[in-house]
Amino acid sequence: MKAAVFYRPNEPLAIDDVDLADPKPQEVTVRVAAAGVCHSDLHMIDGLIPCPSPCVLGHEGAGVVEKVGEGVTYTQPGDHVILSFIPSCGQCPYCIAGRPNLCTAGNRAATRGTLLDGTTRLSKDGKPVYHLTCTACFAPYAVLPESSLVKIRQDMPLDRAALIGCGVMTGVGAVINTAKVQPGSSVAVIGCGGVGLNVVQGAALTGAAQIIAIDINDYKLELAQQFGATHALNSANEDALSAVRNLSPGGVDYAFEVIGRPETMRQAFDLIRRGGLAVVVGLAPAGAEVSLPAGVFLQEKTITGSSYGGTRPRIDMPKLVDLYLLGRLKLDELISRVYPLEGINDAFEAMRRGEVARSIVSFA
Numbered sequence: 001m002k003a004a005v006f007y008r009p010n011e012p013l014a015i016d017d018v019d020l021a022d023p024k025p026q027e028v029t030v031r032v033a034a035a036g037v038c039h040s041d042l043h044m045i046d047g048l049i050p051c052p053s054p055c056v057l058g059h060e061g062a063g064v065v066e067k068v069g070e071g072v073t074y075t076q077p078g079d080h081v082i083l084s085f086i087p088s089c090g091q092c093p094y095c096i097a098g099r100p101n102l103c104t105a106g107n108r109a110a111t112r113g114t115l116l117d118g119t120t121r122l123s124k125d126g127k128p129v130y131h132l133t134c135t136a137c138f139a140p141y142a143v144l145p146e147s148s149l150v151k152i153r154q155d156m157p158l159d160r161a162a163l164i165g166c167g168v169m170t171g172v173g174a175v176i177n178t179a180k181v182q183p184g185s186s187v188a189v190i191g192c193g194g195v196g197l198n199v200v201q202g203a204a205l206t207g208a209a210q211i212i213a214i215d216i217n218d219y220k221l222e223l224a225q226q227f228g229a230t231h232a233l234n235s236a237n238e239d240a241l242s243a244v245r246n247l248s249p250g251g252v253d254y255a256f257e258v259i260g261r262p263e264t265m266r267q268a269f270d271l272i273r274r275g276g277l278a279v280v281v282g283l284a285p286a287g288a289e290v291s292l293p294a295g296v297f298l299q300e301k302t303i304t305g306s307s308y309g310g311t312r313p314r315i316d317m318p319k320l321v322d323l324y325l326l327g328r329l330k331l332d333e334l335i336s337r338v339y340p341l342e343g344i345n346d347a348f349e350a351m352r353r354g355e356v357a358r359s360i361v362s363f364a
Ligand SMILES: [Zn+2]
Pocket: 038, 039, 040, 041, 059, 060, 166, 167
């Protein structure tokens, strides 16, 4: 089958023929319906975060179960599923504590690019090809661990469902699960790309009274207002710190950093009030460090990270599906462009130029 393969940084992905073996025990083959094009893939293409090579990228997808391996009990052929990009072992302290997004074995496999047993089902000319985050969904078929699948209702459009697999869950989950934003509170969101827009809509869902969107791109700020932002600040034209202080004297209750840069992480910390909470959602380049003013720790400010929106995928993702079908979660508005697999490098170029909220690759 044709797949989008990463060979080395700073080169377009190759649309190459690769082989995909049958699922082993506790694994499932999924026919991919659609895959979202996410900034984390672009970070790997740009060499900002390490990626095994060669590797089929794509970590935001949905599809239909085609074949199940021995011992699979959760799912059967014909089930509609969202792909979760962190599989879970069900046995480590994190899994037992209900925090599968922090699963030791799942995170190790996801970054190593193998399935949970340390091997790959993808190959080319008999040599292994890695599966990004056990999903590798920039291809018409994928083999995944059973624990990477989340069953959803059959009436949910799969191209919309794909977006829940990363950007929507990461953004909405950071608000609901990590920060537990309270109704009536004030929220600042730094960075309004595909994930940031979902932080904005998560804040709107929780009933935040003031949602201040901050970006340097007016198109993204317009989108943020469609997604529920009450104020939009272009930080290329005005100082975000003083503008936020004018809107919310003393600082906001919650600030979210959704870019992945040390300066904006620091800015999130500076934007919150005494006792406020700053949440880092953005993925920083390898080796980056943040400095914080030590004198303000007495103000009881908190800064924390959020991985995959603190999600328990099989609990949270079906709820987001329900919210979409009730008309309360915006997904249609996120899809700016649809590409065939062969157009995937154009999708990354459009993302680089800041022209899109989300693009998807459709296999329909
Ligand atoms: Zn992503």
